[in-house]
Every structure is written in C-alpha cells, then in structure tokens.
Amino acid sequence: MFYAFNTVVSLQAFAEEDACREAFQRTLNACRRFERLFSRTLPRSDISRINDARGAWVDVSRETFDLLTASVRYCAESGGVFDITMGSAVRLWDFHRGIIADEAKLKAALRHVDWRGIEFDEAESEYDGKARYRIRLDDPDSSVDVGGTAKGYIADAVGAILLQAGVHSFIVNLGGNVLAHGMKPDGNPWKIGLQDPRETRESGKILGAVPLMDASAVTSGTYERSFERGGTTYHHILDPETGFPVQTDIAGATVVARTSLDAEGYSTTLLALGKERAVRFVREHPSIMAAYLADDEGRVVAIEQPSRPA
Incomplete structure (x- = not known):
C-alpha cells in the first residue's frame, strides 16, 4: 500500500514471495512515473x-x-x-474547501472547453x-484534465506488470478503481462492494457485492467530492455546458469492463446521462460488461449485457 494520485493505492496478490516483491517494486516505480507524466499540478508533467x-x-x-x-x-x-x-473550469471550484466557482469566470472558461x-x-x-x-x-486557453481516465489507464498498466512478473491472482485498488485477476486462494472470486450513496466510503456500508474476475470495476458518484451551501449540494462531476454540477437522477454509477480504462472512461458518462439514457448507452456499448446505477435512496438498477453464444 502506498500513496499516489491523491489517493491510497493498495495491492493484494498471491504468488511466490520473490515474485510478489519484484512486482510490488515495479508497480511502485511505474506509478511514480505515471504521476510525473499525467499530473495536472506537477509543472513538468x-x-x-x-x-x-x-x-x-x-x-x-x-x-x-x-x-x-x-x-x-x-x-x-x-x-x-x-x-x-474541462481543466480551466474545474480549477475554479474547490470541493475540499467548499468554494463555488465564480459564475462570470466559469462562463469565460467554458468558451475554451x-x-x-x-x-x-x-x-x-x-x-x-x-x-x-x-x-x-488548438485553443491556447484550453486545458486538459485526465482525472476521469488516468487511474483506469494506470490500473491496467499495473495489472500487466503483475502478470509479467508471474503474479496471476491479485486485486488492485487505485482509490476506487478496482482491477482483479484470477481467483482468491480459496477458489472464490474477488468481490467489490457497491457504495451506498447515503453513506461515506469510510463507513463501509454497501448496497451489495459484485463478483469480479479478470475485469475491472469503477464507480463514479456524486457523493465522492461534494459540499452543501444554502441547501444545495454541489458535487464534482461538472456539466460541460454549464460548468456547474451535472443534473442527474443517478447518485452512483459502477461500470464493470475487461479493462479499467473502459470502466473509468464510461462510469462518469453513465452518471451524467441519467438513468434512462444510461441504460441505452450500456446496451449500445458491448465493452461494458455490466453497470449498476444507484439513486439517492439506495435503489439499484443492474444492467448486464446479454450472454452471447460461443
């Protein structure tokens, strides 16, 4: 376990001790390199x-x-x-200190999105x-922010490192981006919990658990970074049209896919689309193996791709 990308990276693996030690060191080195490449705040990335x-x-x-x-x-x-x-718009918000973006500055920033x-x-x-x-x-005032895809890319790279090192049973967690391979030593599949949007992640309370094998699960939630002002809740998933938190009837969208990049790349989209359009989107994108859409009351809609004959 170590800290990177403003989150805790945890790795649980089962293999020969030497292989695990080598894989862990290579994983740590790779994550440090990816942070130096993909960070929006490091000046030479x-x-x-x-x-x-x-x-x-x-x-x-x-x-x-x-x-x-x-x-x-x-x-x-x-x-x-x-x-x-959306980088120039995102920078105008501070969800840790509860600062709402200035509307005039936000409007100006959106011209470059x-x-x-x-x-x-x-x-x-x-x-x-x-x-x-x-x-x-092509716009000198535009700004890229890969916060919605980078951890998925990194999780897949970490998985490849583990497999190359001879580790075939593992689960990687990059602050909610989960990638699992193989089975547990007892022969059971890995499982990931579906966060209850009414509770904090630290509470450990979940709506259910989903088995995960040779796949990734990533959740985007309006509850992950948010604050309340004047009776209104502001969350970190912003609408590119308005610059303000997207209006949606989904509080949390969990996507299961073969790659963590796909799982992360699609999870924010599903949340932003809202339940009705999200269901159609999943059906139109077979790389999404399954999706679980939770609302503010903790009700979950599960969408799984129909099985195809071999």
Whole structure:
C-alpha cells in the first residue's frame, strides 16, 4: 500500500514471495512515473506542458499519447457530456474547501472547453528513426484534465506488470478503481462492494457485492467530492455546458469492463446521462460488461449485457 494520485493505492496478490516483491517494486516505480507524466499540478508533467504550451506542439511519452487518444474516444462516445478539456473550469471550484466557482469566470472558461480541439501527431524522428509523439491544443486557453481516465489507464498498466512478473491472482485498488485477476486462494472470486450513496466510503456500508474476475470495476458518484451551501449540494462531476454540477437522477454509477480504462472512461458518462439514457448507452456499448446505477435512496438498477453464444 502506498500513496499516489491523491489517493491510497493498495495491492493484494498471491504468488511466490520473490515474485510478489519484484512486482510490488515495479508497480511502485511505474506509478511514480505515471504521476510525473499525467499530473495536472506537477509543472513538468506531460499534461502541464501541453496546457502551458499556448497551442504549440509538445513532445510527449507514448503513454500520454495513448491515454489522451483513448480519452478523446470516450468524449466522442459520450456526445460531449464527458470532456477532458474541462481543466480551466474545474480549477475554479474547490470541493475540499467548499468554494463555488465564480459564475462570470466559469462562463469565460467554458468558451475554451472542446475535446475536439486536441490534435495528435505520430511520426518517425528525423534524428534517430524512433517514433515521435506530439500533442497540441488548438485553443491556447484550453486545458486538459485526465482525472476521469488516468487511474483506469494506470490500473491496467499495473495489472500487466503483475502478470509479467508471474503474479496471476491479485486485486488492485487505485482509490476506487478496482482491477482483479484470477481467483482468491480459496477458489472464490474477488468481490467489490457497491457504495451506498447515503453513506461515506469510510463507513463501509454497501448496497451489495459484485463478483469480479479478470475485469475491472469503477464507480463514479456524486457523493465522492461534494459540499452543501444554502441547501444545495454541489458535487464534482461538472456539466460541460454549464460548468456547474451535472443534473442527474443517478447518485452512483459502477461500470464493470475487461479493462479499467473502459470502466473509468464510461462510469462518469453513465452518471451524467441519467438513468434512462444510461441504460441505452450500456446496451449500445458491448465493452461494458455490466453497470449498476444507484439513486439517492439506495435503489439499484443492474444492467448486464446479454450472454452471447460461443
């Protein structure tokens, strides 16, 4: 267990002791590297350099290129309710101190929100023949924030490291992004709890448990970072159209998918869409194995993809 990405990263694995020790060290090193690449607040990260480039091309790592390429796909599939260029609007809120964004500043920031303005360039370097990855924002005042996809990408990378090290029974938890492989030593599947939106995560109270094997589960919830002012609750999932918390009849959306990147990339979209449209979205996206939509009263709608013949 260690701290990274503003959350606690925990890893439970069953294998030979030497393999587990090696895998843990490699995992720790990889997470430190990913934090240096994807952080919006570290000044020399790939994401910070893209945001500070004022529209110029920026050379980035293959990992950053792949993460942003995938992130743009989730933006497109969501119809814009999920947008990774919300960085300038997100910065105007402070959900830890309970600060509401200034409406005039928010309106100005929203003029620079458009995921379609992210441009990609992949070419062979004229110096050493190696692949070169570049990204630019066509709006100099736009700002990328990969908080809605980065942990999914990292969880998948951690899973690959564990498998390469010969560890085949494990569960990784990146602050709610859960990736499980294999079974427990007793032969039972791993299980993840569905958070009760009426309770805090620390309470441990859940609405039920879902078995998880060779898959990931990620939850987006309006209760995760929120505060109340004047009888109104403000949560951290913002509407790209208004800059204010999205209006939805879903308090928590849990997505189960083969990859943690898919699970995270789709969970925020489902929450923002609301129950009726979320059900249709799941049916139209077979990479979502199952989804569990909880409302403020703790009622859960479960949607599972129909089984297909082998």
